[in-house]
Amino acid sequence: MGMPLLKVKERKETKKKLLKKMRKEGFVPAVIYGNNKKTQEVQLKKQELDKMLNHYGVGSSVQLDLGGELRLAIIKDIQRHITKSYVLHIDLQELDENKKVKVKLPIHLINKSAIESVTAVIQQQMTELEIHTLPKYLPQSIEVDVSNMEFGEPLTVKDLFVFNDEHIEVLNDEDEIVALLAASTKIEEKEEEDPEELLRKLY
Secondary structure: OOOOEEEEEEOOOOOHHHHHHHHHOOEEEEEEEEOOEEEEEEEEEHHHHHHHHOOOOOOOEEEEEEOOEEEEEEEEEEEEOOOOOOEEEEEEEEOOOOOOEEEEEEEEEEOHHHOOOOOEEEEEOOOEEEEEEOHHHOOOOEEEEOOOOOOOOOEEHHHOHHHHOOOOEEOOOOOOEEEEEEEOOOOOOOOOOOHHHHHHHHO
């Protein structure tokens, strides 16, 4: 999956009432900071942002189009409404292509259905991994195929593909457990008996 492009526009509104109006008009307020530059207040189209966030999230790399000028950034933080879950604000950290950056990447376990059953379940112990690298080597996320996992053989940090990438420094302990295959503790609920059947048993 390639790097997404987000069109951003400078904004002057910072008061709560004006930000609320902006959101009603279909925009999301954001800030761009870092790279030894002054923090910029910007806005994005909600429709475009929501579409992008279906595939990307915190830690993902993005290209920002600010008035025709392209900038490289990562999604640093996403603030959502506490009950309705829509995006209220987004923080974007601009990157310098020649300077390393620390990023926490999401870990996605794929093909769990191939191994999970009524007797086995995948337990994910880690949901993100912290790395240190140049922007050009940043993966968007870490996907791990768990279809071949076995009991007693946990997936650890050193088993992840990024751990052996010479361009990426993994900051987590190499023996930290990412996921493991465990026996399912799910107890099947007994079907409720028909009231008439219960009466027949009593009399």
